[in-house]
Amino acid sequence: SGTLYIVATPIGNLADISQRALDVLSQVDVIACEDTRHTGKLLSAFSIKNSTMSMHDHNERQRQEHIANLLQEGKSIALVSDAGTPLISDPGFHLVRHCRSLGLPVSPVPGACAAISALSVAGLPTDRFSFEGFLPSKSGARKAVLESLQHEERTMVFYDAPRRAIDTVKDIVSTLGGERYLVIARELTKTFETIHSDKADDFLIWLEQDANQLKGEMVLIIEGYKADANDIPPQAINTLKLLLAEMK
Ligand code: SAM
Numbered sequence: 001s002g003t004l005y006i007v008a009t010p011i012g013n014l015a016d017i018s019q020r021a022l023d024v025l026s027q028v029d030v031i032a033c034e035d036t037r038h039t040g041k042l043l044s045a046f047s048i049k050n051s052t053m054s055m056h057d058h059n060e061r062q063r064q065e066h067i068a069n070l071l072q073e074g075k076s077i078a079l080v081s082d083a084g085t086p087l088i089s090d091p092g093f094h095l096v097r098h099c100r101s102l103g104l105p106v107s108p109v110p111g112a113c114a115a116i117s118a119l120s121v122a123g124l125p126t127d128r129f130s131f132e133g134f135l136p137s138k139s140g141a142r143k144a145v146l147e148s149l150q151h152e153e154r155t156m157v158f159y160d161a162p163r164r165a166i167d168t169v170k171d172i173v174s175t176l177g178g179e180r181y182l183v184i185a186r187e188l189t190k191t192f193e194t195i196h197s198d199k200a201d202d203f204l205i206w207l208e209q210d211a212n213q214l215k216g217e218m219v220l221i222i223e224g225y226k227a228d229a230n231d232i233p234p235q236a237i238n239t240l241k242l243l244l245a246e247m248k
Pocket of ligand 1: 114187
């Protein structure tokens, strides 16, 4: 059978495409893409003429049967998303799971990923981290997510829209506190690439002073929770609760 290649594409700067990505995209029988027009532009920038088919969130389950059939017929297929690594907050999970369950070969062609690129320049611990995907756009749901991560000790990586950055940072201040260290990596690999880090309350002031920071695309990184020497250990809190209950 043919191979399903999961091909990463640039997150802004086209020069980040790999030689192997170009070879695979030229040689496969068909390229499955999130948006055929978007990928068409990438292909024409590299003078690659190949056939494409659409595979996005809304047709992935129907497409997976068709793609699996093509692979079984010996055709090779590349999956790309609009930017970066497919499946990372992008379509492809159902397809890859389906193909793997049928024993069809699935092979990565690695390259850019906004989350990993942002982590690599953030200057926060990377020995362990937690990728949290997109933050909810509504404040209530966003605060609930942030609250649930209050004691997460690993560095946390989020995708978020810069136009919501002020609201998001306000919610961080109210849930995690103004002392929590943040990094925003905006427009990575593009002309207006900006990487800014500060504690949350000063970050908010900086954002409110520069409307340009609310444009484009960004990755938000939040420092993990650091247990404070002054924090009361959870066991002590439980004991206190029991004692208080006894006193009622
Ligand atoms: N699969 C992609 C990857 O590997 O990074 C992510 C796709 S997700 C739909 C798009 C989000 O990735 C954007 O909203 C933004 O949070 C982040 N992103 C993509 N390109 C970026 C860039 N050049 N700079 C900063 N963030 C970027």
